[in-house]
Amino acid sequence: MKRRLTSCDRKGQALNTATRPQYSRGAPPHRRVQQGFTLIELMITLIIAAILLSVAAPAYQSFIGSTALTTATNDLVAALNMARSEALKRDGAVTLRAGDADTSSDDFADGYCIVPGRTNTNCDGALRFFPAVSSDITMVVSGGVSTMVTFNGLGGLTNAANAPQSFELCRANEDHRRVTIALVGRSKISADTSCPL
Numbered sequence: 001m002k003r004r005l006t007s008c009d010r011k012g013q014a015l016n017t018a019t020r021p022q023y024s025r026g027a028p029p030h031r032r033v034q035q036g037f038t039l040i041e042l043m044i045t046l047i048i049a050a051i052l053l054s055v056a057a058p059a060y061q062s063f064i065g066s067t068a069l070t071t072a073t074n075d076l077v078a079a080l081n082m083a084r085s086e087a088l089k090r091d092g093a094v095t096l097r098a099g100d101a102d103t104s105s106d107d108f109a110d111g112y113c114i115v116p117g118r119t120n121t122n123c124d125g126a127l128r129f130f131p132a133v134s135s136d137i138t139m140v141v142s143g144g145v146s147t148m149v150t151f152n153g154l155g156g157l158t159n160a161a162n163a164p165q166s167f168e169l170c171r172a173n174e175d176h177r178r179v180t181i182a183l184v185g186r187s188k189i190s191a192d193t194s195c196p197l
Contacts, residue, residue: 069171072133087151093118097148108139170195
């Protein structure tokens with residue numbers, strides 16, 4: 001009978017006590033483990049991904065459109081505030097009007113600009129240009145002149161009707177934002193679920 005050696009022999013030297021792994025009968029000592037996916041697993045994964053994409057894509061498109069409408073509304077309010085601030089600074093009339101440097105469009109959705117004065121018929125000499133909004137967004141002005149909003153030297157709204165003006169921003173008849181400009185020149189945003197007809 002052989003005695004099992006300890007980790008150190010009598011001289012204090014370490015011995016290698018590692019033993020070889022024991023395999024059961026019939027199992028090869030170097031068995032390869034199969035890695036990767038089977039064809040069925042891959043097909044199930046692709047089907048689940050397709051279902052998730054078909055559900056998420058419309059919601060994502062709606063989110064992108066809603067974000068574009070919010071951006072257009074915020075840009076319009078910033079332009080109104082800038083025009084009002086410029087009128088106060090100049091102590092004279094400043095107008096936010098439809099149009100841009102390249103076209104003579106009277107639609108705010110095609111772009112708009114800030115011009116000094118009250119009777120500007122185009123964007124010549126504009127202080128600032130704002131680009132066109134997304135093609136599925138409409139902008140309609142109600143109250144006063146539909147192609148311009150003018151602020152006087154006191155920062156108040158000036159128009160022939162002597163009444164507040166509002167912008168109706170709609171996206172594909174789904175989302176709606178209203179920007180109302182009070183006679184004192186302050187802008188307010190309100191939201192609605194459907195666009196006015």
